[in-house]
Amino acid sequence: MRQHVNPLSRNFNQIESIPSLCEMFDDSKSNLHLDIGCASGEFLFDLALVNTSWNYLGIEIREKLVKNAKLKVIEREINNLYFIFGxxxxxLNDVQNKFIIKNLKSISFNFPDPWFKKRHHKRRLIQPEFIDTLSNTLQKGTLMFIKTDVKDLFDHMDYTITNNFYFKTIDKKDFNYSESFNPNEVKTNREKYVIVNQLDIFERIYMKI
Ligand SMILES: C[S@@+](CC[C@H](N)C(=O)[O-])C[C@H]1O[C@@H](n2cnc3c(N)ncnc32)[C@H](O)[C@@H]1O
Known part of the structure; x- marks a missing residue:
């Protein structure tokens, strides 16, 4: 069982300097997808290899995973995938990095750490201030995907997002995955585990309006 990293630790106050999109990707004009809490990035590797017309960006708080993922990108000479540690x-709250949010076509939060105890809820990724930061800067039409196997976390994320006037829920029935960042509906590692163990998956798609 891995130890969860406390995102509120002072260790993460210092942010690494983030290069421009031109430095991250061969074709910086391609559609950009951001996966938050991407762990070792396997989901993004799978996507970047099958869907070369999109750029993929992953943010992960466990430094070793990011170092390894960056090495793998170089080894495999992949030019539409980039990882950021922190x-x-x-x-994303840092003004210098607003360009990332501005350029996104979609964002995913796949199986974020649940932080079950009430006193730890403030460590959860999706917080009202963070959703405000996103809604203030995202372009209209940007899609946001959430997925979890924890009902309480799902309710917390859905409540927080729908409380923001600028996010509208999209009915999954009407959603065409083949035109999205994930045309083959690639599964994340946690999702594969959840499916094998026949646990419930709670998910929702939102659009910035
Ligand atoms: C339960 S894992 C899910 C990993 C992957 N998305 C999946 O579906 O298999 C949650 C991941 O989010 C990362 N994480 C948690 N809080 C974070 C934060 N504030 N910023 C970036 N990554 C974070 C954790 O280190 C962990 O790798």
Whole structure:
């Protein structure tokens, strides 16, 4: 069982300097998807290899995973995938990094850490201030995907997002995955585990309006 990293630790106040999109990707004009809490990035590797017309960006708070993922990108000569180390909330709240949010076509929060205890809820990724930061800067039409196997966390995320006037829920029935960042509906590692163990998956899609 891995130890969860406390995102509110002072260790994450210092943010690494983030290069421009031109430095991250060969074609910086391609649609950009951001996966927050991407762990070792396997989901993004799978996507970047099958869907070369999109750029993929992953943010992860466990430094070793990011170092390994960056090495793998170089080894495999992948030019539409980039990883950033740090607390996603701090990174995206930083004015210098607003360009990331502005350029996104979609964002995913796949199986974020649940932080079950009430006194730890403030460590959860999706917080009202963070959703405000996103809604203030995202372009209209940007999609946001949430997925979890924890009902209480789902309710917390859905409540927080729908309380923001600028996010509208999209009916999954009407959603065409083949035109999205994930045309083959690739599964994350946690999702594969959840499916094998026949646990419930709670998910929702929102659009910035
Ligand atoms: C339960 S894992 C899910 C990993 C992956 N998304 C999946 O579905 O298999 C949650 C991941 O989010 C990362 N994480 C938690 N809080 C974070 C934060 N504030 N910023 C960036 N990453 C975070 C954790 O280190 C962990 O790798």
């Amino acid at each position: 607390n996603a909330n701090n990174i």
